[in-house]
Amino acid sequence: MGAENNKPRYLYIDNLRLVMIILVVLIHFGVTYSGIGGWYIKDVKELDTISYVVFGLFQSFTQAYFMGFLFLISGYFVAGSYEKKGAGKFISERLVRLGIPTLIYMLVVNPFINYVLLGFTWDRPIFAQYYLKYIISFDFLGSSGPLWFAFALLIFNLIYAMIRLQTKDKVPKGAEELPGTGKMVLLGFIIALVAFLIRLVQPIDTSILNMQLCFFSQYIILYIVGIKAGRYDWFSKISYRTGRRWLLAALLPGTLIWVILMLAGGALSGGFDLYKGGFHWQSAGYALWESFTAVAMSIGLIGVFREKYNRQSKLTKLLSDNSFAVYMFHAPVIIGVSIALLPIEMYPLAKFLLATAIGLPLSFLLSNYIFRKIPYLKRIL
Template sequence: MRARIAYLDNLKLLVIVLVVVFHSSVTYSGIGSWYYTEKPRLDVLTLGVFGFFASFSQAFTMGLLFFMAGYVVPLAYGSRGFAAFVRNRLFRLGMPTLLFMLAIYPLVVHGLLGFARPNKYPDFFSFYANHITSFGFTWAAGPLWFAEVLLLLSATYALARLWKWDIPMLRRKAMPGMGTILFLMGAIALLTFAIRIFYPIGTTVFNFQVYFFAQYAILFFAGIVASRKGWLERLDEQQGKWWLIAAVVLGSASWAVLVRASGIMGGSWALLGGLHWQSAAYALWESFVGVAMSIGLLAVFRKRCGRQKGVFKGMAQNSFAVYVFHAPIVVSIALLLRPLMLHPLAKWVILSAIAVPACFLFAAFVVRKTPVLNRIV
């Protein structure tokens, strides 16, 4: 049990680091939504590097987090029951979300960006009063949208257990074969394409990027099934390596072809959504990379990364705290680096190299040393 939990924690650590690096990249690329961006003029090569990293990491990181979250849900429910499970989820997911909405978001937007742009915002008390009375805080979950969605999915699972819903997929005992995996990819791609007809990439609904939600919900459910059937314990490392190779090699090559053929570099936005072949192809590409990378990383980490030692053990235990608090840290460091006249890629590397350890140090020496924060996060 410890080894299984350890490798999932280690994999979650890797994903959280990638999330910090991803948000650091948005600072200089403008590809994605973030609090502070410098929006420099980018040449084609630089835009391609940023675009590939953004697309590839987005295709698997959050979906993999939802899969792992789904995997541990049956274990958590089984040891608690409905009422205790729901109370635990409300506290473990709801309290960090409220913390971000009511404290971290005002710090980032008014405290940091207001300091950098003093004429843009009113005084703090007016800003905060409006933030509360206008219910603006309900839109201010930032990265903690993940906790909100996970809370909703967990509650759905708890109700299904309470009402004893019979789900045919849960009766399956055999390991999923190639046909099942391809069906999973196709289902994610089809539903993603359908959602993006109405909500193209770049649109938000109550701070939610719903155009990614098909993958998140399906992989969360897949994690539950995998947990109930013990699929991860039977993952073959060699097959996992082939999935990783396929995701990286085929995923990289097909991304380049798709970007070239879609016309997005020339100003066409058909790739982002609508009834366009480009949008369908991109949804299929995302689902392939997301599922292939997830299978590959889970298989390799289960075999190779089942232990936790030294500093990495502490980092793994603090990864969620890093996720909760990384926004003000990344923005603070980016503002300090603002005077540097360097290439955007160089500034991204520098920001990431400083922000990642800074986030983990903050988690270890501030969050864990502050009783109320330690309890919440």
């Protein structure tokens, strides 16, 4: 997930990655206290209209771009890494840096969550029986939790390496100008169309081996765009002015369009299933809004952060260094916090803020002082 060389000009990407990881934690707390989406634990009875709208907007807007953006910036460094290391070292390093964390989550973290944190009842089987069934049934293959991203990225990287081997390392030469507004709009349309078609058979909230294919048109296409952007150094060509314009477009008219889309489509009256997939105008409209949000936020964040946030304080660097470890281990931490807060009756939004105020810093503290101190883990975190 990291840049191959932590050069000063890439500090803005480290900062962006940190922001995305923080959003991952916030999203999972959001699901816990809104009940919207899937997560290990939910602490919600019934949402009032204000909570429903706030959680819905936050989760919809964040989901619309943040994981696709991580694939984009991951793709940005792929070609350079491959050319520097060669196919063999590139593949072996990816297997270690992405494959081993995924296996650790599948084989250690997920069983710990389900058996210890969520399964503490008198009638549960002894651990050996539970774990043996978990392995021989191959349930672990669909139990990657948040590490589905590392698993998917590993697959993408291996496919990239195979393509490079087949083409005998032939890559485009010369320069290519940064695509203009028209091509970016077309990109949004393409992502939306493919997403709409996928959701006819794999709607939102469905998955295969913990992979939500309903979002993969965005992930695959932005990963490919990231590779091309790295080849032609497009990120450095996005001006602050351009970035700010795209960012404002996503935040202001983009939010207004979301509100209109929800009101017109009946989301507040329990009709959100129509947005998830199927041959409905709500599904098409949602895919279109989501895809343009992903494109606009990606361009906007890169342009703004490269100009304004291409530096790190000691605290920011410390947090950035721990971002992948937080991503890997935040699930049991925030689930533990959520369980501890179960007896407390609070307004959903207030409880979300309280849990976040506890769980987010705790995740970074445990990462820095425990998880990254474990000898072998330190090598991959």
